[in-house]
Amino acid sequence: MPEVLACIDGSTTAPAVCDYAVWASQRLQTSLTLLHVLDKTQYPQRSDLSGIIGLGTREHLLEELASVDQQHSKRALEQSQQMLEAAQQRAIQAGIESPLTRQRHGSLVESLVALEESIRLLVIGRHSTTNDNIAEHVGSQLEPVIRTLQCPALVTCGDFLAPQNYLFAYDGSFTARKALQRVADSPLLQGLHCHLLMVGSDRAACQALLEEAAEVIRPSASEVSIAWREADVEPSIRTYQLQQKIDLLVMGAYGHSRIRQFLLGSTTSQLIASSLCPLLILR
Template structure:
């Protein structure tokens, strides 16, 4: 059974990740699992320090260092277990029945790749220190690797009331429109369709199709075709219309693809003041 999987790491964004995952789980009527991956870079590994220690004290110091590493490893594991239990209790208090938890050693991307077929929605937190550590430092690799919808949260939870889809007429964003139309996640939320480009007949026809598709599914939809620089147009529109969830196709073959691929992917996630839902 596919489920909502929330990756938590004990940092300041974890409560928001938990709350957004609960919100998604309830709307999708899908099971919720909390995942903590104790990454190889975050816990001690065995090392040979014998060449750096004098002969007289080598054995004693090596034994002490080994014991210290073991204690650190056990402490990290115990801290993770407590964190997972706290997230589980938080979810139960918000109405989730029997949320599960899972802790493992390894690499975050490799772990999520193994779980990919079980993921209905992946929820990750964005750190405010420019994606420089923990989950944030590997977020772009996760986005590039997985082929599942990913919700990237901000540090504070706010229940989405108005959403915006960046639409460009590509196969990726057309599929995104169809996904939104059939998904329970965004049902009954006003949706703004924003296409960045010239006011050509082709662009207008594409935007009209997207609007009609969502309206047939019962969405209150506002469609706008705006000329300009993609990132600036989307950011300005979001601020002007009080959008609190941005939806984008993770990768495509158009101007939106150029907007997302490479360093711009990180820029979008870093600079967005609202959660970003990436569709695949």
């Protein structure tokens, strides 16, 4: 059965990732799995060191290096298990009866690809490291995941806040209408206030498309608001988020439009990094 999969790490975003995953699991009425990936670049597995050391090196040095390697891997496994156990207890306290935990070695993308068939919704946190700014971190971690996986992804930021409304960035294309229908059919966002925003140069055409979209989403929403903007996509979305106090931004892989060019272009990570609320990205 497809599940909600939450990527847990040792960052400050882990509690929010867990909480949003719990919220999604309860809304979708599906199981929750908490995943921690032991990245081989950070937690190398035990390796054969004999080729690194010269033939004349004493045997005890080889044994010492192997022991250090083994201890490092053991500590990484223990830390990973502690992270997962803490997240599991948090999910149980929030009402999830039997959340599962999983550990995997390898890269994040490779691990998620291997599990993709069982994922209904991926929940992953946006965060920076001490050495990288947010855009760099997002570019190296989230963007490959979003581009590679075909399942929906909920990218969290900040503390958990149960969404009461959401903003759907719309462009009127066939794939946009299909994505909107998916939102309408899913229990994830049912009963929330839906804001439909379109960015384009022809106000009348955009208004007509927005009215059509409103009819699609209205049966599943508590309220529907439509808006048109002519400015660039990122500032338009950001300003609207601030003005309307948006809790969740919903975007999809659309047709050939300014929104698609923005979403899939070189500034993808900028939108994820600058968003004032979590993003639900549909593929």
